[in-house]
Structures are given as C-alpha cells and as structure tokens.
Amino acid sequence: MSESRPPNSSSDDPPPPPPKDPLAILDPDPERAEAAYRELRTQLVRFLEWQKCQDPEDAAQEALARGLKRIAQGADTSASGARSYFFGIAKNLVKEGWKARKEELLDPADLERHPSSARHVEQVEAGIALSECLARLRDGERKLLVRYFTEDRIDLCRELGVTAGGLRVMVHRIRRKIETLRKNGPAGGQRPASIV
Numbered sequence: 148m149s150e151s152r153p154p155n156s157s158s159d160d161p162p163p164p165p166p167k168d169p170l171a172i173l174d175p176d177p178e179r180a181e182a183a184y185r186e187l188r189t190q191l192v193r194f195l196e197w198q199k200c201q202d203p204e205d206a207a208q209e210a211l212a213r214g215l216k217r218i219a220q221g222a223d224t225s226a227s228g229a230r231s232y233f234f235g236i237a238k239n240l241v242k243e244g245w246k247a248r249k250e251e252l253l254d255p256a257d258l259e260r261h262p263s264s265a266r267h268v269e270q271v272e273a274g275i276a277l278s279e280c281l282a283r284l285r286d287g288e289r290k291l292l293v294r295y296f297t298e299d300r301i302d303l304c305r306e307l308g309v310t311a312g313g314l315r316v317m318v319h320r321i322r323r324k325i326e327t328l329r330k331n332g333p334a335g336g337q338r339p340a341s342i343v
Contacts, residue, residue: 169215172229187211187230191237198241210237280328288321 173183188207192309195203196209214233218224224232294303295318302333 169218172218172224184211187233190230191233192221194234194237195241206237206240210240230264276329277325280325283328284321284324292318292321 168179171185173187174180175197188211191210192203195206197235197324200206210233212234214222218229222232227235274299281292284292287308295314304311307314309317
C-alpha cells in the first residue's frame with residue numbers, strides 16, 4: 148500500500164526551514180507578534196493557575212521556552228495552530244509533575260510580622276481613628292463592646308439579663324454609632340480611615 152503524498156513531493160524533500168523569528172508564527176508583524184506573545188503568556192499563566200500548578204509563572208515560561216525552541220528547530224504547528232501547540236506543552240508540563248499548588252490559608256501572624264509599609268500605615272491610621280471614636284463613646288458602651296469581644300458572651304448575657312439576640316442588637320447599635328462617628332470625623336473634621 149503506498150502513502151499518499153502531495154504532488155511535487157518526494158520522500159527526499161527537506162522539511163520547511165524554521166522561521167528566523169519564532170514569534171512570527173503568532174503574527175508576521177513583529178509588534179503584533181510581541182503583543183500576541185504577552186497575551187499568550189498571560190493565558191498560559193491563567194490556565195496553569197486553574198490546573199493548580201505550583202508556580203504557574205515559571206511553568207508558563209517553560210512552556211513558551213520549549214515551544215519556541217521546538218519551533219526554531221522546525222516543529223510544525225500548522226495542524227492545531229500555535230496557541231494550541233503551546234497549551235499542549237503546558238498540559239504536558241502539568242502531567243510531567245509540575246507540582247499542584249497547595250491550598251494554603253493566609254496566616255494573620257505572617258502579615259503582622261512582615262507588614263507592607265502601606266498596610267502598616269493604614270493599620271496605624273485605623274487604630275488611631277478607632278481610639279478616637281471609642282473615646283467619644285459613653286463609658287458603658289465602650290466597656291460593653293470590649294467585653295463582647297473579649298469575654299464569654301453567654302455569661303455576659305446572664306449578667307446583663309438579655310438574650311443573645313438582644314446582646315447582638317446592643318453591640319450592633321454601638322458599632323453603627325462608631326461608624327457614624329467615623330463618617331463625621333474627629334473634632335477637627337478630618338475623616339479617618341475605615342475602622343469597623
């Protein structure tokens with residue numbers, strides 16, 4: 148049984164020469180090819196994030212490097228298209244063992260140990276604003292709020308002679324009052340950062 152070959156083709160024909168610029172497979176115009184490359188990289192990173200790849204940025208870069216190297220060596224991408232070719236490489240990287248990203252919860256202690264300067268400034272400003280608002284509350288409101296968040300709420304309900312729902316309503320009203328104080332700002336009229 149003989150193979151079907153395109154006319155004017157023989158088994159001795161060399162493969163087509165690799166492109167001088169591998170990005171030309173994305174677009175013949177160099178500027179558009181560069182933009183297409185950046186978009187493809189972003190899509191690969193997103194795809195690898197969805198696959199829970201340990202380091203999607205590195206895996207995307209590896210997929211692009213392998214694909215461009217193979218294209219420079221003459222790999223044919225015409226059957227599925229260049230984008231599909233790169234996504235196939237990315238899929239294979241996941242199968243090869245690019246470790247799945249572990250779902251990790253953020254530890255608030257880590258954030259406190261290494262605060263960013265902007266977050267630290269915001270926390271300080273919010274703390275100052277909260278202190279100012281708490282100082283403007285009545286003494287009983289301030290003590291109730293502190294006790295609500297630091298003591299056993301069942302014992303607090305018994306002591307005050309209210310239900311758990313009644314206690315929540317009392318605390319909710321105090322928090323609304325704090326928010327109103329925050330919106331109105333301190334005595335100087337300057338509006339503090341969000342505190343509640």
